[in-house]
Every structure is written in C-alpha cells, then in structure tokens.
Amino acid sequence: MKHILFSLLMVTSGAFAQSLPKTEAGVVATVKKQMPETEAFLEKVVNINSGSLNKEGVRTVGKLMSDELGKLGFKTEWITLPDSLNRAGHLVATRQGKKGKKLFLIGHLDTVFEKSLPMEPFTRVNDSTASGQGVNDIKGGDVLVIAALKALNDQKLLDDASITVYFTGDEESGGGAASRIDFVERAKKCDIALAFETAQGLHSVTTGRRGSSSWTLNVKARTGHSSRIFSDLGYGAIYEAVRILNEFRRTLGQEQYLTFNPGLIVGGSEVHYDDKTAKAETIGKTNIVAGTALVKGDLRFLTEAQKESARTHMREIVDKSLPLTKATISFSDGIPGMEPSAANDDLRKQLDKLSRDMGIGPVQAGDPGSRGAGDVSFVAQYMPCLDGLGASGKGAHSIEETMNTKEYPLLIQRTALFIYRLTR
Template sequence: MPDYPSQPEKHLAILGWPDKYPKNKSSLPEKNLSMNKLLLFALILFSHQVLAQKLTKTESKLLSVIDKNYAESLALLQETVDINSGTLNMEGVREVGRVFEREFAKIGFQTEWITLPDSLKRAGHFVATKKGTKGKKLFFIGHLDTVFEKDMPFYPFTMINDSTATGQGVNDMKGGNVMIFATLKALHELGLLEDRTVTVYFTGDEENAGDPSWVSRQDFVERAKASDIALGYETAQGFSIATIARRGASGWTLKTTGNQVHSAGVFRETVGYGAIYEAARILNQFREELAGEQYLTFNPGQIIGGSDIRYDENTGTGEALGKTNIVAREAFVTGDLRFLGEEQKENARKKMSTIVSQNLNGTTAEIKFEDGIPSMPPTSGNRALVDILNKVSLDMGYGAVKAGDPGSRGAGDISYLAEFVDCIDGLGASGTGAHSPAETINMKQYPDLMKRSTLFIYRLLNY
C-alpha cells in the first residue's frame, strides 16, 4: 500500500484539490465547516485506501505512469487522426504505420512492415514484437485504416468540449491503437516487459480487407497462432461490456436481367417485369423471410439498374444508363451478410438462393456469395478473460464487466484467430458515431479505460 501524507491538504492535492484552501466566506459557523471538511476528508481517504488495498504497489505505479504520459498519448492520438488513412489511401495508411514504427522503436520493440501483393491494392500491415520466455504470449490487434477515403470531406481531431473530441477514426480505431501503445509503454517504463513475448499487429485494411482474405490475413493468422491470447482494441461499449463473441461477415452480389423494350408493354406476358422489378422483388422477399432471426442481418449496400450498367468493384462505384420509357435490362446489387456460426450463414444462403430462383416473368436472376470474416463464437477461454477483466475493473472501482451481445457488433480481424487462441475484444476507446462524420471519442472515459487496459495486461502477463 502506498504511503499517505499526514496532512489533509497534501492528500487532497494528490486527488486534484488545491494545496491551499480558499479563505472561508460562508455564513455557516466555523465549527460546522471544520466538521464538514473533516468528514469529507475521511470519506476521500477511506475510498482511496480501499482502492489501494485492492491494487499492488506495482499496479499503483502503473497508474501513475499512465497519468505522467497522458499528454503525450493525446498528442499521438491527434497526430494519427490528422492523417487520412482510408483503406484505399495506401500512402496515408503507411504514414500512420510510420508514426507507430517511430514510437514502438522507442520502447524497444522490433518493427516491420508486411507487404501484400500488388494485385490486392492494399497498403500492408504494421507489426511490432518483443520476444521472451516468461508468461503468456500476447497478441494485440489494431488497424491503421478508416472508412474515410481521401476523396471524402476531411474531419481533423477537434475537441468539442472537455469530455468529447471528434475526428476521422478517432474511436474506430485510432483511439484503440494509442491505448495499446500507452499500455505497453507504461509496462516498459517499469521493466515489466522484460523477457515477455508481445506482438502488436495493426492491419492496414480492416475496413475493406484485401481479396482474397486468405492472402491478406495469412501472415496475421500465422503469427497469432504462436500466441496464447488475442486482444482486440476495437471501440469499447463503456466500462461494463467486453466482447467475447462477434458475428462474421460475408458478401453477396445479385444480378438480374429483363427484356429491354418500350415501357408501355411492361407486365405483359410477352415482355415481363424487367430487371429492376426482379431485383426489388428479391430484396423485399429477403426482408420478409429472413429478417428478425437472432444474430442474422443482411444489407443491400448498393444497387444500380437500367438499360446498361457498369460497376467497378475496386472503387465501389457504378454507372447506369436508361430512360423512364425503357424496361430495365440489367440490375446489380451488392450487400453483406452477418451471422454467428457457420450453420447460420449456410442456412441463410440456402434461403436466399431459393428466393432468387423464383423469377418474375421475363426475368433471370443470379446470386453469388463470397466469404469474408469468420464469426467468433463464445468459448470458455474467452469467458475466463472476461472474468479477469471484471476483477481488474472491480478492484479499480469501475464496476463489473460482463460479456456483450454478439449481435451488437460487426465483424473484426480478431475473428480470424478465434479457432486458434483465446480472444477478447472491445478494449479500446469509447465513443459514438463510428463510420460517420459525427464520430466521437469520450475523453472523460479515455484515460480510465487506458488505465484499466494497463492493469489488465499486467495481470495477463502474470496469469
């Protein structure tokens, strides 16, 4: 237990109170004021002692190091947020990687850049490692890219007020990346990473993985297999929720055709309904027959149709030509399918394929499915990690932690590792509006989440 100052003024200063009390100007009797101060001090001292009794001296020192380094952590957050690193902005992604290469080198990590084949049109991944012989081998997961591409309006890091900041990728997930670094820096400064094995892996294409994924994630998976625990720092859902299960994500494309004739004949037996009506029929039937199943969602993200269409899958852009008096000859839809477990995914695909086959008159339709990120089912090993985090959180006075609803999160890189190692996610920064111009980070919770992360990792290293 740390030593406490005998003078109340000094103790209160530790908690952020001024060293000198302001001169009393209250009309209350001096005796009552003195008693109130004494009671308040006793309450603060008792609370502080209870907390200190649950934390070791080393853990208390770690919290002090996080406080000492916090201004530098915020500067690093702003520096990385102010670099556009949309997935397709490969130079921007690499620039963010170089920032972390600089920082991790300062704390004794070996760094490298994992290049991907040119055909994938992705920047690659950043890796930082320390190797040792003691304790659990930890694998930290972040990502350098965001959904905000270079041709979109740019939103830099901006403090809205003392509790909220905004900026592109500020919580998804540059805030989490900085938390990983701050956690490891604090442990390094106290010599707690000596002879430990730690891998930090920041992918450069999490928001839009290079295809095929078995190529873009090959190195990622192989390195993780040598670890014991994978730790994802995607956006936190406050203090009380941790993620031990995530839905998987796959893609699908739908193509429909119709007879291109004058629109005066639409619906007739010899003409039919056209490609756009057929696409609309299929999408609506998807909704009617599959919507509402627990953990299953499917979303048509883009649709184009007309007499002639073109779609570029690399840029996600399309063009359509047509007229209001022409029955559409072509339609094209792209979408995603999110699920928990392979069985749910396959059952949904079968139902969707059956719906697609029931064509309107004068039309054809074809659907193709593409595997993406697998799901991360809950396991006993994952639950054990939540138990450890819960104990840390309670010891720090932050309240209990429980496993979150898998349906509340999308897919993530950690899911590629779920069959090989124990996993926990949602350890990063908290905030709102991810993937939108209104994306924010909760600056009140950020330092406390950073502290909890540090003690959690310290205990895992000695688990």
Template sequence: MKKLLLAAAIVCSHAALAQKLTATERKIVASVQQNMPQSEKLLEQVVNINSGTLNVKGVREVGTVFQKEFDAIGFKTEWVSMPETMQRAGHLVAQRKGKKGKKLFLIGHLDTVFELDMPFTKFTRLNDSTATGQGVNDMKGGNVVILAALQALHANGLMKDANITAYFTGDEERGGKGPESRADFIARAKQAEVALAFETATNLHTVATARRGSSTWLLKTYGTAAHSSGVFKPAVGDGAIYEAARILNSFRETLSQEQYLTFNPGLMVGGSEVSYDEAKARGEVVGKTNIIAPGATVTGDLRFLTETQKEAAREKMRAIVVQSLNKTRAEITFTDGLPGMAPTPGNQKLAALADQVSRDLGYGAVAAGDPGSRGGGDISYVAQYVDCLDGLGVSGKGAHAAGETINLKEFPLLVQRAALMIYRLTL
C-alpha cells in the same frame, strides 16, 4: 456541501477498492496516470496525419510514429509489405519474445475511413471531457491504449520475459484483395494463446466476446425486353426489375427476424442497358418507362455470427432466387469476407478478467455486449484459433463520420484496465 460529501465518498470508495490491487499494480496505475499528457499528445500527433486506407503514404507515416514508440520500449519492430498491385500500405508488427505467462496478440489498425478527398478534421479538444478528430476513436485512440499500457508495464520493468506481439494492420477499413492481405497476420496469431483487440469501446462497462462476420452477394435478374403495355402477359412476363423486387422482398420476409443476421441491398440498377463496376461500386443504366427491363443488378452485404448461420442463410436465399416469375430468371453469387467471431467459453473467461480488473480498480462491472451492435473487425480472422476479446479501445461517439469523438475522461481508465489485464495475463 452535499457535492463535497459525495465527492469524498467516491474518493473513499475508490481508495477502498484500490486496496484489491497489489503494490505492483498500483505502480502500473500511477505510471499510466503520470504518462497521460504524453499519451494524449501522441494521439493528437497521429490523428493529425491523414491515414485513409488508400493514402498509403499517410498510413505508413502513422505506422512510423508508432514504430518509434515501440522501439523505445524494447520491442523488435518490422513492416510487413503487401504486393504493389494491392495498393495497400502493409502492416506494422512489434514483438517481444519471452517465456512468461500467456502469449499475447494485441490488435490495432493504422488506417481510417477518411480518405484524402474528404474534408480533414484535426484533433480538437471540445471541452475537458471530449475531443474530436479523424480516427480519434476508430482506432487511433485504441492504438494509443495499447502503447500506453505497454509503456506503463515497461516503466516498471514488467515486460522482460513477456511474450507479446502487437500487430497494427494498414487496411482494416478497406482490406486488400487476396489472401496475402491477412496471411502473415493469421500466421502470427496462431502462435499466440490470447488475442486482445482495441477497437472502440461501447462504454467503460462493455466488451465484445463475439462479433459478426460479413460477406457480400451479387444478384442478377433477367427478363424479356418488350413494350410496357405487354407486362405480365404470359408471352412477355414480368421483367427483370419485378423479379429483383420479388427476390428482395422474399429475403426480407423470410430472413429478417433471425437474430444476428442482416442483409442489406446497398446498390441496385435495372433497365434496358445495365453495367456494374464492382471495383468502383458504381452502376450505370439506360431505360425508358415504356420498355420492360431485361436486366437488373443488386449488390449487398450479409452479416452473421457463425459460419453455420451464414451457410444456412445462403441456402435460403438461393432457394428464393430460383423461384422465378414468368419469363424471368435470376442468379446469385456470394463472396466471403470477414468470418464471424463466435462467443466461446475462452472468450467469456477473458471478459471475466476484464470485469475483475475493472472492479479491482473501482470502476464497476464489465459485461459482454450485444454482437449485433458491432460490425466486422480484424480479430474475426483469428477467432477460430485463439481466445479473443475486443472492444478494449477508447470510448467515444460517431465513428466513421465527421465529428468522431473520444471520451477523454474514460481514456486513462481504459488504459489502466488494459495495462492490468496484460500484466495479469503475463504473470
């Protein structure tokens, strides 16, 4: 009896809160709910196509599925190809031009981290609230949220004069080398006023007003090759491996407590003969215990919230590198990757919109999450040009790992929230 009373109270509460929605908005919500079986079927279809970044054919196949869906609701679609030497599939763009409301730029990506040589996991319902499958939340689920929200608006004739560009990149997980990879993406975003990205939602109540950027660094240290019995002696010195160890530990001691800043040495090789293949992220080394290593190589990443934080960290790292041990020397080089998406008043305003829509739907408050809990994303490329919000996709667990899941209970709620956010922005 208590359970029935509680359920009735929840229904009444949601009904009361839903009164904050306009008649049109209630129709949008109804359309989302009515179409959810088809939305889940679409998600299953695209999850069951391997689209690891390097599987160009698979990425294009997933893109073709979405392209047909966008065509059906009146979007003009095209495929932005990349140079053949880049070995990437390119990007799907769907666009409607109009003069009403904000110019919106909706961001998804077609690729996953699961390449063809990895074990394949199809879409599988585990129970009534959970399903698993490759890319089910990162981010094929997010792509479906975008499409399902737009389908609900189309079903109610609400996109006739909207200005919306949906941009699904084909290499978010392993970006192609060179400026061409994101040139068109950035150019089109600059024409918009608001960018909404549908990467995985932490949960129903959290969005991202900021994301950390990422870059890489390469450290090389050099010492004098000699018999190990002479290590530390003035004429021989400490060797390349000790020099690398000194630098890495100094990085940790000097910089590890700074908020939102992380740096991780992901690969290290050192010995008598060292080779490092950057393209394959592979190192080979030859060495003996009784030979002081003349060479060592370490590569890692650097993550940061703002460009100012990135540059300040690099200066501190360079200062540590030049303080060499006896008879050693070192050099470090940095390579830019994703810029940071800094929190801005405009981004916070979008978070406030998500919060209001969620409350109006009866789903509770929404707040900005911790930027340190997220990696980089495509939205960071355009954050300096437009107001941005991310984390609007589906919720789930285990992204980038076997057993990745989607929360099917929150799936329709997140589509409803996205649909009403887009609707209100296009008024």
C-alpha cells in the same frame, strides 16, 4: 489549460488503485504521469489522414507507431502486400519472453476517412470529449496499447513478456484473404488475442461479433414494348429483383444477428458496374421493359452455420423466378464471425475481476449484434479473444466521431494491468 483534464483525472481516479498490490499501483501511477504525452501523441496521429487507400498516410502513421514500440524494446517489421491489393501493408512488433501467456494485440492504422474527404482535426469539444477522424476507431485504441505498454516498460514489467502487436493497414477496406495470411500465422503462435476496437464504455467488452460477406444479384429478362409486360414479355428484370429482395426481407428479416443490406440497385435496358469505383451506369426508358437488373449487398452473421443457412435460403428464393425472368446470386467471403465461446467468457471474467479490483466496476459481455466485423474474427477460432478494449466514444465512421476523454485514462490503466496479469 491544455492538460487540465488529464491532471484532474490523475487526482479523481486515485482511489481506484488503493486496493491494488504495490506493483500494480505503480503501473496505474505511471499511466497517469504519462497522460500529457499520451494525449499529444494521439493528437499527432489523428491529424494524419490514413484512409485505407491513402497508402502514404497509413505508412506514416505506422512509422510513428513503430518508433514508439521500438523504444520499448520491440522488434518492428513492415509487412508489404502485393501491388494488386493496392494497400499499404501492416506493422508488426514483437517481444519474446519466458513467462505467462503469449499475447496477440490487434489494432489497425487505417480509417474510413479517405484523403478526398474534408479533414476533421483533433479537437477538444469539452472537458469530457475530443473529436477527430478515427479518434475512437481506432487511433485512440492504438495509442492506448502503446501507452499501456509504455507504462509497463517504465516499471520493468515487460522483460519476460511475449507480446505481438499487429496493426493492420486495411481493416476498414480489406485487401482480401491474401492480406491476412501473415496476420493469422503470427496469431497461431500466441495464446490469447486482445483487440482494441472502440470500447462501449467501461462496463462492456466484446466476446462475440458478427462477420461480414457480400453478395451480387444479377437478373435477366425479356425486353420490349412496355405495353406487353405481364403478358408475352413476362415481368421484366426490375420486378424480379424487387420480388427477390422482398422475399429476403419477409422470410429472413427477423432472424437474430442476421442482416442483409442491398446497398446498390440498378436496372434498365443496360447496366454497367465498375468494381474499382463502385459506380454503376444504366440506360432505360419508361416504355421499355427492363431487360437487366443488378443488386449488390452485404450479409452479416454471427456463426458460419448461420451464414451458410442464410445463403441456402437466399438461393432458393432466387430460383423461384417470375415468368420469363432468370436470376442468379453469387457470394464472396469477407471477415468471418467471432462466435461467443466459454473460453472468451473466461477471459472476460478475468477482466471483470481486474476491473472490480481497480474500483471501476463489473465488465459484462456486450451484444454481438451491436458490433460490425473486425480483424479479431480472423483468429477467433484459434484462441480465446476479447475485443472492444480500445477508446470509448461515439459516432465512429462519421464527421461526429468523438472519444470519451474521462474514461480514456482508466481504459489505459486497465489494459496495462490486464497485460501484466496475463503475462506475469
């Protein structure tokens, strides 16, 4: 019974390839034939914990991916990172050809599920759903890339293609800008970037997605007996922190694509925060005016202009201190935004035509506000990009993460043909 689902799909999806040229129909048939081994490989990698901080697990998944890509004629490399970043590194696989566009295919080896969390193995929930840690974000997408390339290689359609596959090891918990130096340099040598984060069904693709950064608010105030608050001791650090956060919400909270989440807030007589563990400790009493407060949050945006405008407004709000309080705010860059562009939409139109040719139907641009930050944004300023090409599913980053197994073969087929058309 193990592969009944995929066998049925091989029959029911046969009509999709009827209008395709013979070569492309052959690719579709090969993807269908290979689905049992594709599923088995997906199950194998899902059952290996590869949380961003589990360096051994990330490397193990990377080795499995590297072995598969090596069989397809790719030259594989492991990019090590400085010890100070505490990350496993990245897998790069390349083939150099003489035809078509040079493609940069993006995935990541890590998941949000660290080794300390309960393991959720690959499980068939029903005839259309599989669950497991990282099954859609992003191991389903990584395996999709390999399955598509395997089908093309079987049909001898990779021989003249120029493709770089770059699977990072720390997308879910980034090691900082230093971790993406090689990533960006390799991408600059290519013409088009395709990223395989979770798909939002068969009919949507990502032409723009928001970036992310972080901010830290520190508040200081006079401290003393609580009976003197609002008078000679002023308002205290906690009231000032609350004023600032409420003004952020009131003045900026309705701007499209802009969000800012205060993920941690502590206040009292003393506050201590450990960046390595993201743990805070505070000391305070009800009859003492709080002398310090700390807030840490993120800021998400679609464009660099939107990010800078928001930061300017936030600084202005911070500067309007309540009496006898003083606040400062600092910002740290994370992942840039992937701005929607005409070039990205032209690429979407090519995918839309292919999808219609296959009988799957149209492909529209998804809402940029519905996506978090992703690796593709690091290279979006240099070339046309699409994201959301991976496995479809729900519940990413939760114990309820699932993958749509009915759509999965069709997404592999479409990716294989998209790569073929772009590199022919």
